[in-house]
Amino acid sequence: MLRDLLDSLRCPRAHAESWLVAMVHRADGPFLIDADLACPVCGAEFRIIDGTAQFDAAEPGVRDEALDATRTAALLGLSEGHLPVLLSGRYAGTGAALGELVSLPQVWLNPSGGLPAPAVPRSALVVRERLPLGVETLAAAAVDAAHASRVMLESIVRAVRLGGRVLAPATVPIPDGLRELAxxxxxxxxxVTVRASGLVELRRRAE
Ligand SMILES: [Zn+2]
Incomplete structure (x- = not known):
């Protein structure tokens, strides 16, 4: 498939028209040979195999057991910028691959499985109860089950900028101030639809 066609590809699922995020594994000049495609609206995944984009796979939504960086980047709606994306626990394992898609800085929260991929501009935090970051300091956040306690999730949500996205386990209730997309x-x-307030207590004390 010609690389130029990427901009024209749309998710075939039944929802508003959406472009697809691509992670290219192999290319030959202007031709894409192997790539993963993912939809930022519904998370559906497709592949370019041997130069052919496959939209007709029996179950395009089925995922490998390992977390998929292309899908994660798509669901988080990541684009370039200066605010970092938070990858908690097992999502930190997608950091290197995700770094190939978007050059955002990354914050890895309690990364499981060591700290590979020094090529990625990342900060690692080891935290027990809540995320020690201020209001609107993150572009988006991927929250795994180990970090979905109410206190931790709320501390993560308040750190995500207005309009930024949060990805979390389906079993967890969506906190206030968030609007479900998929x-x-x-x-x-x-x-995130509501701007969290920050540093209010400190200001009060200073009066
Ligand atoms: Zn879709």
Whole structure:
């Protein structure tokens, strides 16, 4: 498939027209040979195999057991910028591949499985109860089950900028201030619609 066609590809699922995020694994000049495609609206995944984009696979939504960076980037709606994306626990394992898609800085929260991929501009935090970041300091956040306690999730949500997205396990209720965009059996993705207030107590004390 010609690389130029990427901009014209749309998710075939039944929802508003959406472009697809691509992670290219192999290319030959202007031709894409192997690539993963993912929809930022519904999370559907497709592949370019041997130069052919496959939209007709029996179950395009079925995922490998390992987390998929292309899908994660798509669901988080990531684009270039200076605010970092938070990858908690097992999502930190997608950091290197995700870094190939978007050059956002990354914050890895309690990364499981060591700290590979020094090529990615990332900060690692080891935290027990809540995320020690201020209001609107993150572009988006991927929250795994180990970080979906109410206190931790709320501290993560308040750190995500207005309009930024949060990806979390389907079993967890969506906190206030978020609007659901999509969900499947495993995860939901939602957008921050209310600006959290920050440093209010400190200001009061200073008066
Ligand atoms: Zn879709």
């Amino acid at each position: 969900r499947d059996d495993e995860e939901w993705v939602a957008e």
